[in-house]
Amino acid sequence: MGYNWQWYRIPQYLYRLTDDGFEWGEIAVGLVKTLQLSSIAFLLALVLGLLVALLRLSGLVVGTGVAIVFLEIIRNTPLLVLLYLFYYVLGPVFGFNRYVASILCLGVFHAALISEIFRAGINAVAQGQWEAAKSIGMSTGQAYRYIVLPQSVRFMLPPMTGEVVHMVKSSAIVSVIAVAELTTIGRNIISDTYMSFEIWFTIAAVYMVVTLILSAGVSMVEKRYSTNS
Incomplete structure (x- = not known):
């Protein structure tokens, strides 16, 4: 097709050596922003996910009903549509900027899964x-805190670490509202350089390396906390 490949220009977007010393390039900075966004959203998802799970297991009609309605709405709404709702509908109402809207959207979406x-x-x-916790006079909250949740970690940790990988991949969708992260920075570089193929291949490779590293960590966790051991 006569495309002029310019791979020699890619390293400058990963790192560069200047008169002031070593500097990270735009793609490396975008990766850091992606990991920061994913980490904050994952912490929010953990808190919301635990709350929803406890409500569903509470045995209370209202609590169980609220949890089920939340799960059905979130699981049956595409992530892109949910992002638009948070940014274009809830954002103006509650004063969310695009970064906050992205964190809330990812946190709520993954809270349903978590x-x-x-x-x-x-x-x-x-x-x-x-039964043992009740027999020694523990309340439900104490039973959860001291008996049930500590023992449930070995069952939850492998799939939970898998959700970390899912979160990193899901974070790319926030580029549609121009949040500064890896995919958005890649689009900005393309608009300046017209190196579509080189940049997208590089962005894909960066995502692949990150997810492979996280997946290797997941495999190690699964082996260590295997429920069959």
Whole structure:
């Protein structure tokens, strides 16, 4: 097709050596921003996911109903549509900027997935543990804190670490509202250089390296916390 490949220009977007010394390039900076965004959203998803799981397991009609409605709405709404709702609908109402809207969207979306991991892990703890906690006078909150949740970690940790990989990949969607992260920075570089193929191949490679590293960590966690051991 006569395309003029310019791979020799790619390293400058990863790092560069200037008169002031070593500097990270735009793609490396974008990766850091992606990891920061994903980390904050994942922490929010953990808190919301645990809350939803506890509501669903509470045995209270209202609590269970709220949890089920939340799960059904979030799981049946595409992530892109959810992002538009947070930014274009809720953003003007509550004063969210695009970065906050992105974190809330990713956190809420993954909270629905993480809540099921929490619920499965809690249900995997033997019923006898509950009975033992009640027999020594523990409240439900104390039983969760000291008995159930610590034991459920080995069931939850492998799929939970898998959600970290999913979060990093999902974060690319926030580029549609121009949040400064890896994909957005890649689009900006392309608009300046017209090196579409080189930049997108490089961005894809960066995502692949990150997810492969995280996936290797997931595999190690799964082996260590295997429920069959």
